[in-house]
Amino acid sequence: MKHLFKVLFVGETGVGKSTLINVLTNYFRNGNPDNIKIAVKSQHLDVTEKDLEHSSSEFNVNDQASSQTSGCFHYDFEHPEHHKYKYRFIDSPGLSDTKDQDQRNLELIAEKAIEEKYLNAIVFVLNGTQSRYSELEISYQIIDSFLNAIKDNEFKSTEDFQKIAELQRDLNAQILKAVCEISKINGAIFQLLNTRYKRANNEDMLRRSENYTRMKVIEFNECVRTPHKNIICMNHLDTICHENCPNCHDLQKYKIGKRRQNYEEVITELKDQYEELLSNSFELKTKEKKIISDLEFFVNGIESHYNSIKHDIESLKLMSKLNFDKTLRSTFNKLRTTAENITDKNLKT
16 A cells, blocks of 8 residues: 655745755656756756656746745655555745735645645745755755655645635625724714704704894873863874864874884794704704714624634634735724714714
């Protein structure tokens, strides 16, 4: 029964992951300085092991600034002495790429790990001081030690990579929903503040126009009976009686008097304004209650997103950070900016 050991190489762009594959190819295929075995094309060497070649694995080999590996490709070898041992080395695209492909490359690496079902080791390749070509001269003793370390490692299931990918998707979805809810909350807060401002102005104007009536005094002349004679006719109150007055026989019994009368006058324009302000007051109070109700609904909604985000973060902490912290930082910065625009302490909380 043969044992297959799976090893994933991870590292920055240009550190020599592909070169390390060539070093191992040279070892497993019994290469030597005069007959170097190559699986991955390099700047100086062409592929010699055509059965291992991946046509799309390398881009421009002269461009050292960008990742030369476009995806994850594996290379299978049988140990030259211990034939029951097989090794699968997985080359991956470089990280810290100038093409801003880190997130996509991490996804490709995770997908490949999930596809493999298990890994015996993840090897982080660091930049050395030697050139790529001279690295092919690494001693067999070092490679033997490297292979023994892999062989002695127990395999680990890559199910966590799948869980991480699912958690990341769920986390991003919950963050987007939370940001959307916070945007609604922010909009409702400004609506509430604006409504309260309008209602305060409306209440002030309502108080000033609530007395839309006023007392008015009128003065008029009237004929007043007297016990003594007068020269003023009751039918000609403003003139001296004359001989032709038909009521002259009553002339001497009346005189002109002035009387005042008070009455409440309704100022129609002010009354109409008052009734309109009263209607506005009712509408604004109703609107304010609805906005407060909406705010409570939004806050309750975001609480559920918050709990989901918290759960996903705690789960990711147990497995891997990967790149989700950048998403969180960006979101928190947006929330901080949103909070700074709110002046009401309770609403800000």
